[in-house]
Amino acid sequence: MSRALSSDLVNWNKLDHDGKASTQAKDFTTILADMLKISFASFTTQSPWLMGTTLHISLPQPDFEKLKIKIAEVADRCYSIVTFWVDENEDAVYLRMCIEVWQAARSDSKKGCRTLSMVNGLPADSPHRSQLIKVYHNSRTTDRPAYSVRGKSASYPGDQDLFHFLRMSTRLSSISLDTYKRVLSVDSEGSLDSDKIIAQAVTSEDRSMLTVACTATQDARAQGLFSRLVETMTPDGLDWLDFELKQQLSFADRSFEGQWGVVVHLPGVPAAMALEKRRPSFFVPWSGDSPFGSQVHILDVKVIEHSYCMLISSSRKPSRDECKGMAKELEEKLNVPSTGKSWVTHPFKKELAPWFRADGVLDKHFKEQVINKQAEKVTAESRVCEARPEGLLYVPTDSGSDTAPKFDPGSDPVAMIGPRGPVVLILVTRQSGDDGDKTRTTIPKQATTLLGSRLLFHRQEGDTIIWLVEMCSSNQHDFDERIMMSHIPRSGDKPIFLMSVNPDRVTRRPEEVPIILKIVQDSGGVWVTQGLPMGEGTSNETWTVVEGDAVEVLMKRLAIDRQRALEAGTPNRGDSMATRVNDAISRSTETLPQIAALHDVFDWFMACHGFTNILLVARNLPNNSNVEKISGNGSQNRQLQFLRNMLPPAWREANPDAIFEWKAFRSAYTDDFVNGLGEQLTKIGGKTLILMVRPDQVVKSMTQLSRLEGLLCEGDNGAMSFQWDYKTCLEVGEALQLDQEQSKHPSVQTWATAWKDSNRAVPGRGSWPTVQLHLWCFKGKTSETAIRHVKNADECSQAIKLSSYQGGDYVDPHFLERGKRGFNAPTQQKYQAYFEELFPSDKFNAKIIFPPKDGSYNCRYCHKTLTDEEKAKKLLKSELSKKRKREQADDAQAVPAGAP
Secondary structure (H helix, E strand, C coil): CCCCCCCCCCCCCCCCCCCHHHHHHHHHHHHHHHHHCCCHHHCEECCCCCECECEEEEECHHHHHHHHHHHHHHHHCCCCEEEEEEECCCCEEEEEECCCHHHHCCCCCCCCCCCCCCCCCCCCCCCCCCEEEEEEECCCHHHCCCCCCCCCCCCCCCHHHHHHHHHHHHCCCHHHHHHHHHHCCECCCCCECHHHHHHCCCCHHHHHHHHHHHHHHHHHHHCCCHHHHHHHHCHHHHHHHHHHCCCCCCHHHHCCCCCEEEEEECCCHHHHHHHHHHCCEEECCCCCCCCEEEEEEECCCCECCECCEEEEEECCCCCHHHHHHHHHHHHHHHCCCCCCCCEECCCEECCCCCCECCCCCECHHHHHHHHHHHHHHHHHHCCECCCCCCCCCCCCCCCCCCCCCCCCCCCCCHHHHCCCCCCEEEEEEECCCCCHHHHHHHHHHHHHHHHCCHHHHHCCCCCEEEEEEECCCCCCCCHHHCHHHHHCCCCCCCCEEEEECCHHHCCCCHHHHHHHHHHHHHCCCEEEECCCCCCCCCCCCCCEECCCHHHHHHHHHHHHHHHHHHHCCHHHHHHHHHHHHHHHHHHCCCCCHHHHHHHHHHHHHHHHHCCCEEEEEEECCCCCHHHHHHHCCHHHHHHHHHHHHHCCHHHHHHCHHHEEEEEECCCCCCCHHHHHHHHHHHHHCCCEEEEECCHHHCCCCHHHHHHHHHHHHHCCCEEEEEEECCCCCCCHHHHCCCCCCHHHCHHHHHHHHHHHHHCCCCCCCCCCCEEEEEEEEECCEECHHHHHHHHHHHHHHHHHHHHCCCCCCCECHHHHCCCCCCCCHHHHHHHHHHHHHHCCCCCCEEEEECCCCCCCCCCCCCCCCCCHHHHHHHHHHHHHHHHHHHHHHHCCCCCCCCCC
8 A cells, every 4th residue: 555645745846726636646646656666756747737638647768667567466456546558559558546446436326325416426626536647658758748728717717627527528538638638729718719629630530529529618608607617616516507507517418319329338358448448438430321429438337237338329210230230330449359249229219317417427317227227128138038939838749759858867757748637837936035127037037948848848738837926035934924835736636746947946945845845746746846956967957856865965955055045135235334334434524433433442453463564455256357357346446445444544644654455356265365365465574464344255165264364374464354244242352352451441442332332223134244343363263253254155155056047048038028117917917918828728727826916915025914913013123123214314423333
C-alpha cells in the first residue's frame, strides 16, 4: 500500500484554477512512485491537465521499462489502480486510477447498498472519480498534448467545467475529449465554429465524435447553460438543473429519442480489452446504409453476468440480419476474433422513461426492466429445444420394436413397459424462492427434459400425467408442509411413476427418501430420476431407478447436498453487510461509535501481539476471471474497502509503510492461493497479520486450511477475519487470544459492550453475519469457529457439484412464454394449452398444478394454510422486524450486524 499521500511536494505546476486537478495528478504520481520504487522527480506530468481527459506522464527510458515489467504485480497490490493495459503499438502503459475505488464503483445492484441516485453520487470534480492515465518514456515528447486552458468568463464557463459537463452529458471517453480539446476553438463570446472544428477530423470516427461534441456544446450554449454549468459540479445542483429541464440535461439520452435500441455483447478477453480502452463510448462509421447510430455506449454495469455490453441506437427497427451484420462489423472494428457466442437483443423502442441520467450513468430501472429482460429472452431463445424436429415427445410405436428407445442398465422400469393398465406419471419440477425470475428459467428447463424423456415413450391411453410446478424450499419445509406434495395420490389404485431431473428437486432431506419411496412403491410404481450417476459409464443424464443400492447412495449424497441450501445465502449476506458498512462509513462525517470501539480494541490487539505488518487480502475467482481482471473486480474492491475501514486510523498513520494489499485472482480450493500467499509473505518479511473478510473467502477446503495453518506458523504470522455467522459468540479476550491481564483493558470492555448492543435481532440461519474481531489462526492453531466455517464452505462446494444438473441444455419454445412476474394467469393458460396439445384430453388425464395464488394460502413459501396461532406468530414476527428496521433507521450511529 502506498504511504500517506504527500502534501509538501514542491515545484509542482498548478494545473487548474482551483487546484483540484493538480492535487489529483500529484496523488496519482505519488502512488505510482511509491509502488514502483521510482523517484518522484523522475515523473514528468502534463501541464495543464483537465480532469476527465487523459493524464499524460512520462518517465526516463530505464524507469519506463521498469514500469512495464512490474505493472502487473503492482496492480495486484495497489487498491487505487482499477485496471491497466500495455499498448505495444504506442509503447505506452494505460492505467485507470482513483483514490478511493469504492467511491467510484457502481454497486447499486447489490442488496444492502445505497440507491445510487444523482443526489448521493460523486461531484463532477471529485478525486474519487476514476481517471485515465497514459505513461510513456521521455523520448515520446510528441505524445504530450500542448494546449492552453481557458478560464471562466462572463460568456464562457471555462474549459474544466465544460469538459466535466460533456463527460457526463455525452458520455465521451477521455481519449475522445483529448481530441476535442485539441481542436476546440471558442471566441470571446463563448461561441464556436463547428464546421471548422469538424473539418479538422483525421478519421471518420473523429468526425462523428466531433459532431456529437460540437452539437452538445452548442446545444448547452443555446439553452443558456453556459452560465449555469457550475451548478452541475455538485450532485444536488445537477439533479435540480435536470429537474428544471424535465430530465432533458443528458445529451446521450436525448440522442435516443424516437430511436430504437439494441444491446450487443462480444464475449472473450480480446473484446473486453478492446472495450476497456474505449469506455464509456466510442464511434463506428457503419458501412452502407446502416440504420445504426455511430456512437456505441459501453454499459457501466453487467447485463445478466455479462460485462462489456454495448447499447446502440437505430433510426428504424433493424432486422435480425442487420443486427447480426452489425455485431460482425463490431468484431472487425475492434479487431477481435469471432467466437460464435456473441449476441444481440431484439430491438426495443425508446419510450419516455430515461435511458441515461444527467450524470452519464445508465438508468437502473431501464437496465433491470428493459435490458435485462431482452438479454434473458435472447439467452432463452438460444436454448430452444431443437433436438427432435418432430416434436418434444417421442412418438409411441411398438414397444418391442428396434426403434424403441433403450434405457441405461438399471434404469428400465419393467412395470412401465410390459402389458399394464393406466398409471400416474408425476413430473416434479421445483425451484425455491419467491422471486419468479429464476423460476422462469429453471422450471421450463426441467420440464423440457422430463417431457422429452424416454420414459414417456411408453405412455398409453388412460394414463394420468401430472406436472407439479413447485416454488418452495424443501430445506425450510418438510414433506408434509409442502402443498404440492399433497397432489401425489395416496390411494394406491394406480402405480405412481415419479420423475425428476435431479433427486433434490423432490427433496433435499435424506430422511424423507424412505417416505417418498414408500408412497410410490406401495402403489406398484417407481421413482426415476436423472442427476444420480451410479457408476462407470453413467452421467447426470442417465435415468436411474431409485431402488436397491441407489437408495443408500442417494441418502448419503443428500446429506452433503443439503449443505448447498443451508449455505446458499451466506456469501450474499456477507457481501450485503460489507456493502452497507462501507456505505455507512463513507457517508458519515464522524467515526461511528461501534467502529471507533473496534478501532480502539484493534489498536490494543496490535500492541499486545507485536505484529509489525498488516496484509489486506481480497480473493475472488469468478468464472470469467480474465475479463473481471480487465474491468476491475467489484468483489475485491468491496473486500478491500471493508478491510481498510476496519484498520485503526492511528495505527495506519503511524505505520504507513507497514500496510500491504493483495488482490488475489486465485482458487480457494487448490494450492494456488496458499502458494501465492506464501510469496507475498516472503516479499513483506517480518511478523505479519493477514486480514480477510471471512476465513472461507480465502480457503474453501480442509486440505488448504491445513496448509495455510502450516504456512502461517513458519513465520509467526496470524490470520484475522471480521465476518462470522450467527453461531459465533466468543468472548473478546478469547477471540483476540489475549491473556487475563490484557483482557482487562478498557478498549476490550468497550468493544464487548458495543458488539452486544449491535446484535438486537434474534439470531438464525438467515441472519446477516456479525462483525467480530477474531484471530483465528496463530502459533500453529486454528480455532474451531474457523474450522466450522471452512468445513461448511467445503461441503457446500461439493453439494453444488452434485446438484448443479437441473436438466438438459435446451428449453421447449412454448415454455418461453411467461409473464412479467412468475406464472401469472395468461402464462398458466398458455402452458396448460400446450400440455393438452401434447396429451389430448380424449386419451389422457393431463394437468399442470401451479403454485396457488388465492387467499386461502397464507404462507408464501410452502403455501400451506396457517392456523390462527401460526398467523399470530407470523404477524408478531413481521411487526418486530419493522420495529427493528425503524430503530436502525433512527439510530444513525449504529452499524448493522446480525440483522436478518
